[in-house]
Amino acid sequence: MKTKTKATHTPGPWVATFDHATNRTVVQKSEFGPSPLIMETPENGLSLDEIAANARLIKAAPELLRDLSEMMELAQAIVNNWEKGDLAQAVIDLEWYTVNKVAETLDAATN
Numbered sequence: 404m405k406t407k408t409k410a411t412h413t414p415g416p417w418v419a420t421f422d423h424a425t426n427r428t429v430v431q432k433s434e435f436g437p438s439p440l441i442m443e444t445p446e447n448g449l450s451l452d453e454i455a456a457n458a459r460l461i462k463a464a465p466e467l468l469r470d471l472s473e474m475m476e477l478a479q480a481i482v483n484n485w486e487k488g489d490l491a492q493a494v495i496d497l498e499w500y501t502v503n504k505v506a507e508t509l510d511a512a513t514n
Contacts, residue, residue, distance in 0.1 A: 415465025417441055419458035421451075428458045463508065470508045474500065 418438075419430045430441040442461065446454045477500050484493035 412465070412468075413439055413441055415469075417462045417465060419462035421446070421454055421458065428454060428461070430458070430461050466508050470504055473504065 413432055417430050418433060419428060421427075422429050426446055428444050428446055430443070431438040432441065444457075446457075449457070477496060481493040481497055484490070484496070
């Protein structure tokens with residue numbers, strides 16, 4: 404089963420900043436020069452730490468989508484290896500991807 408993701412969003416990378424003048428998180432395509440605005444959210448009542456964490460997560464959305472799409476392809480490869488009786492290779496593939504890709508993206512999104 405091959406799944407394709409149709410992009411209906413502005414491709415990344417995105418940049419998230421906090422505008423102290425308006426008390427809003429601003430997510431844009433680039434931090435340099437005129438750039439398409441992805442989103443702007445009011446941050447009333449949130450701590451600066453929570454605002455920063457939200458901004459990192461929003462900013463990581465394109466990478467998380469990419470990783471999820473890659474994970475779907477890997478899941479199909481694991482199923483194929485399993486069906487061929489090669490469980491060891493299926494487990495190796497899953498472990499490699501989890502350790503090297505997903506953890507890296509989640510770390511960037513949450514730290």
